Amino acid sequence: MIVCFDIGGTAIKGAYARAPGDIAQVPRVPTPTADFEAFVAVLARIVSEAPEPTKVVALSIAGVVDPDTRCMIVANIPCLHGIDLATELAARLSLPVVIANDADCFAMAEAGFGIGRGHDVVFGIILGSGVGGGLVVRGHLINEDGGYAGEWGHGPVSATRAGPLSRDVPRFACGCGQTGCLDAACSARGLERIDKHLHGRDLTSEQIIAEFEAGASKAQETIDVYVDILSGPLALLINTTGASVVPVGGGLSNAVPLIDLIDRETRKKTLRRFKAPLVVPAACRIEPGLIGSAILGFQKVARI
Ligand SMILES: [Zn+2]
Known part of the structure; x- marks a missing residue:
């Protein structure tokens, strides 16, 4: 035991x-x-x-x-x-x-008992209060002895023009001390920052997602910018690790239409042409x- x-x-x-x-x-x-x-x-x-x-x-x-x-x-x-x-x-x-x-x-749970079962390389990501992740290769965590492997949420990579209309987006300051981290732009608070920057309003991430799911145009634009900022670095990560599935956990993973859009946009940007969904809500809830x-x-x- x-x-x-x-x-x-x-x-x-x-x-x-x-x-x-x-x-x-x-x-x-x-x-x-x-x-x-x-x-x-x-x-x-x-x-x-x-x-x-x-x-x-x-x-x-x-x-x-x-x-x-x-x-x-x-x-x-x-x-x-x-x-x-x-x-x-x-x-x-x-x-x-x-x-x-x-x-x-989270990544280990998904690799062992969730959507990652049967995949050699699983990159589990968290989209919620922060942007995090973990890499599991053939059932083993890549950083069993600790360290920062899988922490794809930090680093000054956030796009400064994003979305179908190529909107200007600032590189937001992050708690880690850098600016332009995905953690600052693509966490739940980051989604709110993008929405406020584009539309000058103070909505919660839940409100933005509810409007997006209802077809509201402003929320759609916010989500398009958010997904554009997120999907490029995520595609790079998939090219780098060889992950064949990306389970998503965290609060934003409950928004299935959002995860579907992230999946479609990410698969457009990876070198491998994935036929099946790649970025999917976690199964081991x-x-x-x-x-x-x-x-x-x-x-x-x-x-x-
Ligand atoms: Zn950071």
Whole structure:
């Protein structure tokens, strides 16, 4: 058995896994964001209550393991930021610990149990509060030891003219310190920024998508610009990785007509002529953080 966790800024979800697809969840617990000892105590209690001996503890977390220092980079859980969490937890729990970014766990879940099954190369992307991603090759996460692989949302690549009418679009400032990141233009907030720039209004991403789905012309233009900015870098990524499927998670993935449009525009721009849909809504909708971390946990067990 392994114990897997999905560590978010507001709640810790935990589960006992007898197999990657066989997980029994425990009640979620508020995340102690400012108290590391309290954080460890939550995990230790859930591990101690496991119904069978635990071989590995696996975590999905909204953060990155710095590939040079091994320390966590976590914006919304201050007590974990800057800590070598795998080493600390392994010592406290006396168990091997696996840690992966939540977008990476999403990609693993899709590769193992979602729309990516049967594909050698799966690039899972998140379009929601941010733009993220994870690359899985033949069932293995490309960055099992942490680091930034798959973080296609950051870098100054956003087009400055986009859409059928070639509208001027600024390169928006990003929280990472650069300007022109896809994270700043193609997240839910980015969609709102594009709409405000084009039409001078303050709509939420949900309102923009609802108008788009109702056929409103302003929202259509916003979405066309958004998809144009997104699809070029995504096509480049598909050429580079050889991915044959791109499952989409995050809040914007619920807008099926939007994902369909991203798919059509991206397939126009890839070198490979994909006949079937390539960019598709995620299929593994239930707890991808737990499923993905469970898969990684069992891969760790196999290596011990
Ligand atoms: Zn950025």
